Amino acid sequence: MTPAESVEKLRARYGEAVSAPVEFRGEVTVAVASEKIVEACRFLKAECGFDMLTDLSGVDNYGEDPRFEVDYLLYSLSNRCHLRLKVKVSEDDMTIDTVTSVWRTADWHEREAFDMFGIRFRGHPNLKRILMWDGYPYFPLRKEFPLAGIPTELPDAEVNADKVRTAPMLGGPFVPLTGTRRSLMREPRQADTVVENEERLKRPNKQEPV
Amino acid sequence: MATQYEMEMIESAARAQQALEEASSPGERMILNMGPQHPSTHGVLRLVVELDGEEIVNVWPDVGYLHRGDEKIAENMTYTQFIPYTDRLDYLAPLANNVAYACAVEKLCGFTTTPRCNYIRVICAELARISSHLLGIGALAIDIGAVTVFLYTFREREKLSDIFECICGARFTTSYTRIGGLANDLPPNFTPMVHKFLKEFPATLEEVDRLLTRNKIFLERNRDIGLLSRQDAIDFGVTGPILRGSGVEWDIRKAHPYSSYEHFDFDVPVGTIGDCFDRYLVRMEETRQSQRIIRQALDNLPSGPVNSPDVKMLLPEKKDVLTKMEELIHQFINVTEGINAPPGEIYFSAENPKGELGFYIISKGGGVPHRLKIRAPSFVNLQALPVMAKGHIISDLVAILGSIDFVMGECDR
Numbered sequence: 001m002t003p004a005e006s007v008e009k010l011r012a013r014y015g016e017a018v019s020a021p022v023e024f025r026g027e028v029t030v031a032v033a034s035e036k037i038v039e040a041c042r043f044l045k046a047e048c049g050f051d052m053l054t055d056l057s058g059v060d061n062y063g064e065d066p067r068f069e070v071d072y073l074l075y076s077l078s079n080r081c082h083l084r085l086k087v088k089v090s091e092d093d094m095t096i097d098t099v100t101s102v103w104r105t106a107d108w109h110e111r112e113a114f115d116m117f118g119i120r121f122r123g124h125p126n127l128k129r130i131l132m133w134d135g136y137p138y139f140p141l142r143k144e145f146p147l148a149g150i151p152t153e154l155p156d157a158e159v160n161a162d163k164v165r166t167a168p169m170l171g172g173p174f175v176p177l178t179g180t181r182r183s184l185m186r187e188p189r190q191a192d193t194v195v196e197n198e199e200r201l202k203r204p205n206k207q208e209p210v
Numbered sequence: 211m212a213t214q215y216e217m218e219m220i221e222s223a224a225r226a227q228q229a230l231e232e233a234s235s236p237g238e239r240m241i242l243n244m245g246p247q248h249p250s251t252h253g254v255l256r257l258v259v260e261l262d263g264e265e266i267v268n269v270w271p272d273v274g275y276l277h278r279g280d281e282k283i284a285e286n287m288t289y290t291q292f293i294p295y296t297d298r299l300d301y302l303a304p305l306a307n308n309v310a311y312a313c314a315v316e317k318l319c320g321f322t323t324t325p326r327c328n329y330i331r332v333i334c335a336e337l338a339r340i341s342s343h344l345l346g347i348g349a350l351a352i353d354i355g356a357v358t359v360f361l362y363t364f365r366e367r368e369k370l371s372d373i374f375e376c377i378c379g380a381r382f383t384t385s386y387t388r389i390g391g392l393a394n395d396l397p398p399n400f401t402p403m404v405h406k407f408l409k410e411f412p413a414t415l416e417e418v419d420r421l422l423t424r425n426k427i428f429l430e431r432n433r434d435i436g437l438l439s440r441q442d443a444i445d446f447g448v449t450g451p452i453l454r455g456s457g458v459e460w461d462i463r464k465a466h467p468y469s470s471y472e473h474f475d476f477d478v479p480v481g482t483i484g485d486c487f488d489r490y491l492v493r494m495e496e497t498r499q500s501q502r503i504i505r506q507a508l509d510n511l512p513s514g515p516v517n518s519p520d521v522k523m524l525l526p527e528k529k530d531v532l533t534k535m536e537e538l539i540h541q542f543i544n545v546t547e548g549i550n551a552p553p554g555e556i557y558f559s560a561e562n563p564k565g566e567l568g569f570y571i572i573s574k575g576g577g578v579p580h581r582l583k584i585r586a587p588s589f590v591n592l593q594a595l596p597v598m599a600k601g602h603i604i605s606d607l608v609a610i611l612g613s614i615d616f617v618m619g620e621c622d623r
Binding site: 029112116147 | 458
């Protein structure tokens, strides 16, 4: 069964919740409404032979509404074909149902999507951060999060504040510092989350003798 | 007739006896932390292991200690600028990652490479596969106690590092492929070096085989340990030698051939029950098949240019850049703005030594991707660890970790 036939079966079953397929470079992509995603996945696994979930990724389309989307890449071992499902997730309601009941591999992929974008998966057995530490306050892959990062307190780090020196070339091109005029010029979208750091650049770079 | 007090004593004694007999009483469990620094958790992997005596009841892998934000970086770099980051994903087989990434971006741009480029990429990927499997087998052996094997396999890896240095100047982080071709053609001493390696390598591999494959201790440590059933393997999305060890005959080089893999004649080893020993055998046999592929590629290496001359995304020859106006503009635009990828999204996966390395690229036009998701095989394979480890003891956990052969660089990205 080719992906096109699977999409036809899916559309016959779920009608308007499934959009028309888009084909690019031999791959078929279909947009699915977020209420129907678990049923659609279960149908595709049972009826069309898509027994493997190759990839699940979140995407941030900054400036569009709905802002986020979750892309599922399904693979059929018997038919040797891929199929991609896209589900839009709006910024006001960042939740979508989990598909861990269909493929157990979705567990860690969904945790990563939550960790990086903040997309919550209803019904997930263990929705915790996976790459960043628990309690990290930001969602790094969102477009307004600056590339140089935002300084946060590391958990359990024992650092004597008065023994810490500012990095020698802080603020320049090689040791960037978020929250200064220069970084704001380079990445204007961080304006919502910026922390003022101009005075750190002026701090003297001396350490008292121990 | 017993008093009230005596009856209560008898009842509580009976309850205590029952609690002792029940093996799963929670008070007897211990949580052990195999922290991120541990010689057997290859790389920075933290395992939280719940033990009942010595038996593992549950294990939770805690990943993310090597997270460097590669996907965020990719959204701020042109496609060519990202190539050195792909070296550092699976840092045990950098050439394989380079090949996978280059093929992915070429698929996005709809571009085909020259036959010579494809064959050289195949040779590089298979050399990387040999290198990675040697390390995998060596690490598994040393964790179990066979220290000599580790030294033998690393001696062979040294020869491979010399070959990589010959081809691109770096032993380890190669960055050899470019979008649309390769950085440079093969140097003249490459083919003799590879032939010399292929002549000497089978003897060492047979020696490793003689030391391990029928070794009673190795068999006891690996047979029936870390079983992953076929159904579980597909459900967890594991790929690579683990999937093939569990009996699923699926190899991307055969199922969806890329970079001229369809021209080569090789077999795909498949295991039976999915234990650590099956995975070890799959890796040993894949190493032998890789030698076959390299020999065929070298014998039939097509002549011709490595980089197709009439392509907008490659840099022109330096002598033209310095003398002609059009090439100068072309070089300037390609280096500063990057190649002009069409809007659209693709997924391309390659058969890396660790499994299926996939790049999911969403492009909205221009030289910088909108989203680049790296489908890392080690990230997905590690998810199956709790299923493989349940019911075993800690020393089996060490063998299972060695047989999964993950690498934290690509797991955490």
